[in-house]
Amino acid sequence: MSKSLMFLSHLRILRTKTNVHTNGIYFIANYSKDITPNSTKDDYLLSDLKNVHSASNVFNIVSKHITIMNQKHILQAFKTLFVLQKSGKAKLSKKEILQNNEFDNLCRYLKKHIRKIDVNDALEALKTLSFLGVPGDSTIVQTILQMLRHYINDLSVNQIIFLEYVLTKMQSTPLRDALCIALPIVFEAQMLFRLDKDNIKEIISCLYYISKKNVSDKCKIQIITSLIKCLESNYELSGEQAKSILWSICFMKEDEIFEPVIKATVPFLIRNLQCLSYNEIETTLQLLLQKYSPTFPFYYSAKLFDQVGEYLIDKDLGFQNGIYCLHKYLKMGHCYDPLMNYVSSKCENNPDLILNGNPKAVFILCTAIASTDYRPPQWETLKKQIYRTECFENCLQTDVHLLKLCSTLCILNIFKEDVFEQCLKEDYIQSIIKRSNVSDIKHFLTILQTILIFKPEYAHLLPPKHFIEEFVNKYEPVSDFPLEAPLQKALGGGTYVASNMKTKLGHHIDHVIILRKGGYPVAFTKQETFLENLEVLPENQIVLISTLRPWHYSINCRRINGITSHMIKTLQAKGYTVIPVCLEEWESLADFEKIPYLMQAIKIKVEEFNKCLNVLY
Structure with missing residues (x-):
């Protein structure tokens, strides 16, 4: 048995309601809200520690007053070091801070006063130590972890979430590993009694937490049910909160219980798109796209897809972002003509985007136009550019699916002989037949039909007759005929x-x-x-x-x-x-x-x- 499991077996994890009151820590995604210790009236030392402007100033105060500093002073010193370092105002590197003798003194005195600090203070100190890079097997870190182990059953839901987040940033030790195993168990036990069902911030934090954990269905349902009730009570979500909810749901296995949450959350996301970065929006779209299927259609929102396209156009985010977005629309089979017009106008204004462009980007553009059966106003110009481009001559098959490219160009009525020659080579056609992929067969048949009906002068490029017959015989239609x-x-x-x-x-x-x-x-x-x-x-x-x-x-x-x-x-x-x-x-x-x-x-x-x-x- 590993040391961490042996340790875990000795942890006393209670599954009953406790009466110990602890202040919550709001944690959503990877963010935490700092908790400021209560200041004492006329405590000038505490005030000085709060208002210094560099790590050296902190250490100067510590060197002069360490012998009279109580736990509040020590904790404030740590907090100030964290704030200064995180904001880039410390003027010392993390390494220089750790090598300073006064930092060592702070750690020794924190250990001395460890019995006098509460759980929130311990978590704050642990956060600072972890952020500054103090080793997880150091005496001070192990001391704080021992203290938290002792109070593990008294931790609030948010404290559990925050503690585990800090532990994930630390190196592995038996004590740290044991806590990581124990915390999800404690979380489930505590959540049954201590989840604030009217606090949507806490519920969103819990949703994020369980998205990374293998929790029971009972636990998941309780959080989802609480979230739905909050959303039904006209609570206004911010863009960050809506994003967090959708990401958390997408991190979990698809389930119909998420349908009402997604349908209630997406409108808030749309309403607050301007508050989010395009990378965040694009990631949200991608996560929902990956979860969509005919079995779970509620992961798709036509309005969200349209609004993302509008966001991209309004902010004029450029050709490449437009192509990335079109690629997602292609996978979903979603059409949004304004985005097609936007990307096409970029090509009209800069012909090199197609003439000397990235083959994958040009391929996506062609496929998007063909698949939606829409021709933008700039189509005649684009068509000439696509016909003239040489970007496909040496492209790798990993970048562009040649058969699909040729089929797409057939639909667009663009006949590039170099592309026909590449994709109709006998060895390539043989590899397609061996794969027996339905979409590949459809692409080949589109090419065959186009050549023999509209462009018979290219018939000499077609593979031998027996290959053609094999493709025709392999393609099976639907088996039901309701009409x-x-x-x-x-x-x-x-x-x-x-x-x-x-x-x-x-x-x-x-x-x-x-x-x-x-x-x-x-x-x-x-x-x-x-x-x-x-x-x-x-x-x-x-x-x-x-x-x-x-x-x-x-x-x-x-x-x-x-x-x-x-x-x-x-x-x-x-x-x-x-x-x-x-x-x-x-x-x-x-x-x-x-x-x-x-x-x-x-x-x-x-x-x-x-x-x-x-x-x-």
Whole structure:
């Protein structure tokens, strides 16, 4: 058994309510509130120690008066040294302070008066000693730790939090390690009785503490419940407090119990964004982004993402910060056009940002524009710059995903032969096939469709046919078809609707119907896998119905994303009529409205088709 565990086994940790009163220490994140000892009236020595302007002045007073100094004087001397050193006004280095004989005298006299000081004073002294770099195995530090060990069950919640913070800054010793093990246990026991449920500062401190500890669910729920009650009582949070709450929650495993806290806290953060640095805001966004998933959607706030973009623009934080922000938006699928315009304007004003820019930054910009299917006002200028840039020629695959880059440029209608050549090399394509990553397969199929439909002059760059067939066969669509039964009912039966078809270029189509003149459905005589194999009279119309799910749109609005929009364009270019149906919108309809909704969408497309026929013939 280790020394620290042996020591811990002898600690008397009480789990009952104590009556000892101790002053709290407010601690949030990594900050503590200094506690000033009560001054004695007309104590000139104490006043002098408070008002000196350098560490040397402190030591001059100590050298003359050490024999008459009581515990208040000694503690004030330590406090003054801490304040001066932290503010940069000590005029002596930490090493010079520790080597001064009067500092040694202060430590000896503090040890002599140790029984006369209270817990708050002990914590203050320990904070100073730790800050100045006094070794954890020194006599004075060990003496203070022994005293705190003796009163461990009388520590308040905030004192526990503060003590552990100070201990984490100290070197390992058996006593220090034992206290680090014991304090979380004491914290849980004390919190049941001593948590001030009306003190939101204390609750926020406790939340931060448990975010770093493996505490019981009961302890976590008590803190979260207390926090929710405070937030519901119209308590105003500062930006720092809101940030601390969100960071603490993100440090813990995702849990639905955090939903009401996040939803109540984010508005305060938004309201106080101007009080925080951009680094703090960006870190908050990143932490929430990492926790988001369809299972826990409440970690995402569209309004917060928009406001961060607005903050960045208002403060004119520049191209690079704009790119970092766009990268986070990309991961979330969030679109914010003003930020895109801002970054694009920076490129327009400084063409080198693209022409000779960092390949990863240019890649992020291209992907952001393509994925949101938005073209900023500066797009024509940017498009020329992207086409001319040589930044991708020697970039590493770790910096830029070549296949995604090429797919993105296809969506943007930018055809850079050097990029095509790099990503369509046979050995690179083989590595993509081996990985069998769904997104990689989609990127390749986007490139394939673009080349063969819009840019056949690049067809010679495509890999051999068997590779193409392998990609087409590997891509599997969704397996559920919620529109199938309603379509069959509307059109007169299952023979009039073919589901789960695809093209030889890798498009997947949920439903296919054939309409003759007048908009009447035509029955399918046999089941086909590929759309190209259907036998259809020239005057008949092939209608493709695509069910668009949430991932086909930006997360914060119903704007079809770039890859979905491109898929529709390539099908239309092959002569098919495409009807995209938003599943979320369709499911929001009453049952009696669903079939008329589908029939109306088909009718509109039929009328458009007939107008085209009239023009042609």
